[in-house]
Structure formats: C-alpha cells, structure tokens
Amino acid sequence: MVPPSSERHNGSDPFVGTAVVAVLASRAVPESPDLTILQEAFQAALVGRPLADWTTVQPLVVRATGGEIDALRGRPLDRVERRGKFLTFWFGRDRIVINPMLTGRLGLGIPGTKALSQTAVVLTFGPRAHAKRKGVASWTIRAQWIPADSASVELRYRDPTRMGKVYLVPDGVTRPVAGWQEQGPDADDPALDLATWQARISRHSGELKGMLKNQTFVAGIGNGYSDEVLWAAGLAPFRKRSSLAPEEVQALHRATQEVMAWSVAELRQRVPPRFEVEVRDFLRVHRKGGTPCPRCGTTISEISPGGFVTSWCRGCQR
Numbered sequence: 001m002v003p004p005s006s007e008r009h010n011g012s013d014p015f016v017g018t019a020v021v022a023v024l025a026s027r028a029v030p031e032s033p034d035l036t037i038l039q040e041a042f043q044a045a046l047v048g049r050p051l052a053d054w055t056t057v058q059p060l061v062v063r064a065t066g067g068e069i070d071a072l073r074g075r076p077l078d079r080v081e082r083r084g085k086f087l088t089f090w091f092g093r094d095r096i097v098i099n100p101m102l103t104g105r106l107g108l109g110i111p112g113t114k115a116l117s118q119t120a121v122v123l124t125f126g127p128r129a130h131a132k133r134k135g136v137a138s139w140t141i142r143a144q145w146i147p148a149d150s151a152s153v154e155l156r157y158r159d160p161t162r163m164g165k166v167y168l169v170p171d172g173v174t175r176p177v178a179g180w181q182e183q184g185p186d187a188d189d190p191a192l193d194l195a196t197w198q199a200r201i202s203r204h205s206g207e208l209k210g211m212l213k214n215q216t217f218v219a220g221i222g223n224g225y226s227d228e229v230l231w232a233a234g235l236a237p238f239r240k241r242s243s244l245a246p247e248e249v250q251a252l253h254r255a256t257q258e259v260m261a262w263s264v265a266e267l268r269q270r271v272p273p274r275f276e277v278e279v280r281d282f283l284r285v286h287r288k289g290g291t292p293c294p295r296c297g298t299t300i301s302e303i304s305p306g307g308f309v310t311s312w313c314r315g316c317q318r
Helices: 019-026 032-046 066-072 194-201 208-213 223-233 246-270
Strands: 051-056 079-083 086-091 094-099 105-109 119-125 153-158 165-169 300-303 310-313
Touching: 032 079, 032 086, 032 105, 032 153, 032 246, 051 066, 066 165, 194 246, 208 223, 223 246, 223 310
Parallel strands: none
Antiparallel strands: 051 119, 079 086, 086 094, 094 165, 105 153, 119 153, 300 310
16 A cells, blocks of 8 residues: 555646656556447548548658558548557548657647647548448447538548657557557446456556556556545455455446446537547546545545546545
8 A cells, every 4th residue: 555645636737847747747658448438429420421531640640651552642531440549540441540658639620720738640531421320339429529521521640759659550560659569458348248358457556546557458448537436336456456355346337338338428418519628537546646536535645646647536446
C-alpha cells in the first residue's frame, strides 16, 4: 500500500518534469469506451465515402509509403472496427490502423475549417451515394452531427507528442503494428466469460491496477477505467492478484463488464459532436481525489506517480 504521505488531493503533480508527462497529467488517455464511441460515430459518418485525399502534417506518426497512399485514394471505406485501443478502417482487404496511444485524438471536421493545433494527419472523405448502411449503432441514426451524404468530411488525427501511429497496411504487405499481436481479449468481449477470465487471471501476477492495464491480460482498459473497475469491484488498486479469493475474482470480472457497458452508454450521450475531446467528468472515482466516495462517503485518496493518477477509496476498497 502506498503511504498516506504520497497522496495528492489538489491535482498537483510533483513528477511533472517533461512535456510528455505534463500532457499526460492533464489529459485523459483513450481507452476502450472512448474508442467504441469513435468506432460507432465513424462507422455512421464515413462508411461508403471514398478516400479523396491524405494529408500528412507530422510524418513521424505515419507508417506508409507515398505509393501506398496514392493507391488508396478513391477507394470507398467499407467498415470501421475497434480492437483494444486500436481503430481499423477497412478499404476492401486494405486497412488503416490507428493507435492513438497516450495523447492521440480523433475528430471530424468540415474541409476548409481550421483544424485543431497539433493535427498530424488529415484523411478527406468525399460524398457518398445515399444507401442503407449496415452495422450502424442506433444512437447515430439521424444524428445532427453526421455530415450530409453530398458533403465531404475530414477525419483529423491530432497528437501533441506524436506518440501515436497511423499504419497503412495494404493486403499482402507485411507491416508490423506495434502492440497488436500481444493483445488479450477485449475487456467488453461477450466471449470473455467467467471461466475464461479465471483461466487468464491465474497467469498474471502483481498489483491489480497494473494487471488491468496490461493489454496482454485484457485489451482496452487503461489508467482511468482501471480505477473505475476496481472501485466497482470493491478492490484496492495495490492488492496483489495472488491475494484474491475466488469470489473476488468473480467480482472483478462482473465489475469489468458492468463498467464497460455503463461508460459506453454514458459516452454516447455526452461525447457528440466533439469526438476529439475525452469526456471523464461522469466517472465515480477517477480524478475525484478529496471528494466523498459515492458508495461509503470516505474521502477519495489520490496519488500521481509518473503523472498517471490513481484514485481509490480506502473505506470500501479492500
């Protein structure tokens, strides 16, 4: 357990010493619920549109050749998928894979309007023929923020630290996508049942928060939502996995499912139309240090080692 002297309740961060850490300390990192909303929004707004142009502002984030980019122009987008913390845009058998990592953000914009600062890549999609599109989330149907089929729209990727990456992977081209192969099952995958969870968790050790953030255990949970899952399960973040009783393993599995579903439902209401902004104000404990626990009333504890906030309740998380 981290000693009380390490706690911070005022948002200050004694570890901030670089630009990267300063950004992390003040921004939410994209996680599975955030990217699920983006996948659903982009599926509704972009599928069926041809890729009209690709503009690279920050070459450091792009993994593609000029010839590969040229070959993709004019191709219609077939579908958008999420896997862990990655978004994949499929053009037939070719794909663009985006990993925002720690500081990347994605949003939609109208061509000709001013992009946000630190924009790294802009993908321009042209008009599309009006047709019934499959796989569209119900909350996006007739949404006012979806551009007209006759209009063009830009998918803008911004990244202040240029840590994220945009990979173009044409069919037949071997281009490693860092972190892809190592991923465990998605945290919200219906196939991740209790038996599978029990088998996987037995192979991992260390503290519970670190385990939840480990993408080889389950994919998509990061710093913020690990706090929420652990609070929902009533488990302290610094507990060792080996100390869990069978009923606590089950509680952690149930909390993971519930928090993922609950947060996606909240974000569908709160995020549009500013998809590049991470919304976290509805979370119950993460970054709520110094406020009463919504379950037991104990003051929420909070520390920030390395710029990554951990928030938990000493009263009801054991």
